[in-house]
Amino acid sequence: SYELTQPPSVSVSPGQTARITCSGDALPKKYAYWYQQKSGQAPVLVIYEDSKRPSGIPERFSGSSSGTMATLTISGAQVEDEADYYCYSTDSSGNHSGVFGGGTKLTVL
Amino acid sequence: QVQLVQSGAEVKKPGASVKVSCKASGYTFTSYDINWVRQATGQGLEWMGWMNPNSGNTGYAQKFQGRVTMTRNTSISTAYMELSSLRSEDTAVYYCARDLSSSGGGAFDIWGQGTMVTVSS
Numbered sequence: 001s002y003e004l005t006q007p008p009s010v011s012v013s014p015g016q017t018a019r020i021t022c023s024g025d026a027l028p029k030k031y032a033y034w035y036q037q038k039s040g041q042a043p044v045l046v047i048y049e050d051s052k053r054p055s056g057i058p059e060r061f062s063g064s065s066s067g068t069m070a071t072l073t074i075s076g077a078q079v080e081d082e083a084d085y086y087c088y089s090t091d092s093s094g095n096h097s098g099v100f101g102g103g104t105k106l107t108v109l
Numbered sequence: 110q111v112q113l114v115q116s117g118a119e120v121k122k123p124g125a126s127v128k129v130s131c132k133a134s135g136y137t138f139t140s141y142d143i144n145w146v147r148q149a150t151g152q153g154l155e156w157m158g159w160m161n162p163n164s165g166n167t168g169y170a171q172k173f174q175g176r177v178t179m180t181r182n183t184s185i186s187t188a189y190m191e192l193s194s195l196r197s198e199d200t201a202v203y204y205c206a207r208d209l210s211s212s213g214g215g216a217f218d219i220w221g222q223g224t225m226v227t228v229s230s
Contacts, residue, residue, distance in 0.1 A: 001171060033215045035154070042204060042220040043146075043154065049210070054218060086154050088215045096168050096213030098144070098156040 002026065002091035004101035011107040018074040020104045022087030025068055032070035033088040034063055036081075037103075043086065047072060074106070082108045111135035113205050113221035120227045126193040129224045131205035138186035139163040142208040144217060145179065145190045147201040155201075159213055160188060168213070195228045202226075 004024040012018045022032060034047035045054055047063035050070060060075045070089075074081055087101040116130040131143060145157040158169035160179040167179045178191045188205055203224045206217035 031214060033217070035217070037154070042223055043206075043217070044220075045216060045218050048216040048218075049214070084153075088154075088156070088217075090213060090215060096159060097170060098159070098213070098215055100146075100154040100156055103153040 002097070002099050004087050004089060004099055006085075006087060006101040006104045008102070009105045009107065011109070012077050014079055014108055015076050018077045018081070018106055018108070020072045020074075020085050020087075020106065022070045022072070022089075022101050023068050024070075024089055024099075024101075026092040027065060027068050027070055027089060029092055030089045032063065032065050034061075034070075034072045035086045035088065035100075036083045037086065038083045046085075077106070077108045079108050082106055111207075111219055113207060113219055115203075115205060115221040115224045118225040118227070120229065121195050123196055123228055123230055125195050125228075126191060127195060127226050128189055128191040129203050129205075129226070131188040131190070131221050133186045133188070133207070136207075138181075139183055142213060143179075143181070143188040144206045144208050144215075145177075146204045146206060146217075148204070148223075149198075149201040152201075157190070157203075159208065162188060192226075195226075197228050200226065200228045 031049045035043040037043040050065040051063045144159045160167045181188045205221040207219040209218040210216040
C-alpha cells in the first residue's frame with residue numbers, strides 16, 4: 001500500500017524557520033495537503049494543492065513540492081505553531097485512495 | 110455557519126457494529142465529498158474512505174473494505190459511516206470532513222468535532 005513518510009519530530013526556536021518534509025512516490029503526479037492538529041482538537045487545513053493557503057491561515061505558512069518530496073515551511077515559527085503536522089495525498093491508482101503521513105511533532109521553544 | 114456535527118460517543122462490544130452520523134449545515138450538502146478519518150489515542154490520522162453525497166459513490170481504504178459502509182440521507186443533509194466486526198483496535202476518534210477539492214483531492218476544509226468509539230468487552 002502507498003505510504004507517505006514524515007520525520008517524527010522537528011524542533012526550532014521561536015522566530016526560526018521550520019521545515020517539515022513528506023516523501024511519497026506519487027507526489028510528482030499528486031497534490032500534497034498539510035494539516036495542523038493541536039492537542040485535543042480536530043485537524044486544520046493549512047496548505048492545499050502543494051502550495052495554496054486557505055483564508056485565515058497566516059502567511060508564515062507555505063508549501064512546495066518537487067519530485068517525490070513535499071515541504072511545509074513555517075517562516076518565523078511562533079510558540080502557538082507547536083502542534084502535530086500531517087501531510088496527505090492520494091495514490092496513483094485513480095481510485096482516490098488517500099493516505100496520511102505518520103505525522104511530525106513540531107516543537108517551538 | 111458551515112459546520113459538520115457528529116453523533117455522540119459510542120461503546121460497543123467486540124464483533125458489534127457502530128454507525129456514526131455527520132450532519133452538514135451552512136452549505137449545499139450534495140456539492141462536496143465527505144471523507145472519514147480516524148485517530149486512535151496518541152496515534153496519527155488514518156484515512157478510511159470517501160463518499161459523494163450527490164451520487165452515493167464511495168471509495169474505501171483497502172484496510173477497511175468489507176467492513177465499512179458509507180451512506181447518506183440527502184433529505185436531512187447527513188452522512189453515515191458504519192463499521193462492522195469491531196475489535197479493540199478500532200477504538201478511536203472518528204472524524205468526518207468535507208473535501209473542498211474536486212475529484213477527491215484532499216482539501217478537507219471543514220471537520221466534524223469527532224466521535225469517540227470505544228470497543229471493549
